[in-house]
Each structure stands twice: as C-alpha cells, then as structure tokens.
Amino acid sequence: MANNLTDSAIDRQNILNNSDFIENIQKFLGxxxxLYDGEYRFTTAQIADFYEVSTKTVKRYVESAEPELSHNGYCVLKGQKLKEFKQLFGYLIYADIEADFEEDINVPFKKNESDKQKLSKLRSLAVFNFRTFLNIGMMLTESERAKSIRSTILDIVLDSINQKIGGQTKFINQRDEEYFVAILREPVYRKEFTSALSQYLEMGNAKYSIYTDAIYQAIFHENATEYKAILKLEDKESPRETMYSEVLKLIASFEIGIADAMKDKYEEIGRKLTPNELNHLIKEFTAHRFWIPQLEDARIKMASRDYGFREVVHSRLEKYIQSIPTSDFQKFLGENSKSLQERVDENIEIFKRLKDR
Incomplete structure (x- = not known):
C-alpha cells in the first residue's frame, strides 16, 4: 500500500473497498x-470543521474528484430526501447555510433571516458518508489532522492484514477457495501439455521450461525467472504456488489447447514439429479473438491484486492495475477465506483418495 494516499486514487480505493478496514478505522476514530438511510452522514461544514479547513477547501476537492467521491457515497440531497433530512437533522446543519456557502445550496438569503427561515429555503445539501469522510481526508494536503489520520489509516490497514494472515501476502492467492480447486485439476492439464511436447516436438529436454515460459509470456508477459524475481520467491518456490486461480485456469486452458493444436499439426505434417513451427503455432493460438477478454481479465486481476495485496508492480502489466474490488477482499481476507493448509485439513480424505489412484 502506497504511503502517500494523496497521490493515488487506486491506493485510496483499495482501502475504501474493504469493509473490514472501514469498520476498524471507524471504531478507532470514534x-x-x-444516521440517515442506513449510513452515517456528514455535511460539508462538518467535514471542514473536523479536518480544520474551510468549506471552500472541501468544495474544491469535491469539484476535482467528484466521480471518485460519488462512487464512494457522496451525494447531493434534493426534494423529498432533503425534506426528510432537514426534519431529522435541521438543528445540526445551520453551519452549512452560512452566507459564504450560498452557491452550494442555491438559496438567496437575506441577512435578517433566522437560521430556521434559511433552512426552510434550502434546496440542496451535499452530504458525505463515512467512506467519503475518509476519502476527503486521504486527499487533503492542507490539513495536519488529515495527514495524521492518513498515517493512522495505514497502520490500521496493516494491522488488519497481520491479524488475518500474519502479514504474509506471498501466498495470499491460496486463501481463495477456487485456488484449492485449481491445484487439484492443474496436474492433469499440465501432464497433457508436457506429454504433447514429448510426443510432437523435436527438441531436447529444455523444451519443457522454454515452452512453459512461452505460455507465461503469452498470458502475462513474463517468464518464470522474471516472475519469481518480482515476487522475491526462493529457488525452491514454484511460481504456480503464488498464482491466482483465474491465472492458473487460463494457463491450463492454454496448455491443453496448445497440446491439441500440436497433435493436429503433427498428424497433418506426419512428423514432429520444429521449435519454429511451435512458436508460430503458439503465436496464432494466442491471437485468436476468443482469448482477448480472458487475457485482459487475468492481467487485470494479477496486476491489481499483486499491487494491492503484495505491494509489487509487474512493469509490463502496469497499465492493467485497478483498485481491488470489494469481492476480492472478501475472497482473500473475508470470513470464508482460509489458508491452504486449513483447506487441506478439511479435505484430507479427498487427497487420500487421489493418492491411492
């Protein structure tokens, strides 16, 4: 997680998309x-007062980052919703109808009108939920209090991860239930590919690592050595042990698809393929339009998750980095996420049956 939240919308969103982070931060800040419509709400004046800046400063940030704030829950109340809000909290929002805020609320006040009279003429009111309360604090550079809270937020996020997985994110991919399914199937697909290389490619034993790398390059633009270096894996650690289930499934699809294509080519030409012929075959196979959305999805997941969870950047996939969706936080850090060992223990009988085959 980047230390400077003011600069990165992706880093801000990676915090705001995790409900556990938000809950822990809210508890800490108190x-x-x-409470309106199921969420705690704050007006512009209340945000400004908390962060010790002017309402004009808050308004400037809203104007510059409105899509981000709206995505996270910022809205402008009008009509019936505003009427309800005024009935519930009118006595708390007088600060939002001061003369220097007329433009925001679109009310032509007279100086001799009372607060209640001004309130009755209020036609719109900007409100923030707790996520956007934090969102503003992550962006504000003029506020010392916001700076202090940003530091606290990062500490709470790290503490939340440590409590869940002990800070070891190298194998966070294994906490996904689908990873467990993927590794059970992976050896079958892998064997089809290696068997095809053995039967249909005229080349020495180096072909197994070379063409495994060729598939990695086609999918995420890195070979095994580069991948291991980026994730700082030990020599004995397999790259596939750290790959997300979606990436493993795509690798499996490539392996069995290329295995079938090799067999077809072998039967067509009546001999084993040369490396150049296999290289051309893989290039054609990868170029099929069928793969475009699947490749893009795998690259987005790999680049975004490794950036958000593991704090590493795959330079050749940097353009694919997005914020991690809420569903991914649940998948890898939520109540149903478990370590691989926990899943093995729960399914030990399955492994025994597989061993006996």
Missing part, C-alpha cells in the same frame, strides 16, 4: 455522524 466518528459517527447523522
């Missing part, structure tokens, strides 16, 4: 607000 900030509530006005």
């Amino acid at each position: 900030v509530t607000g006005m």
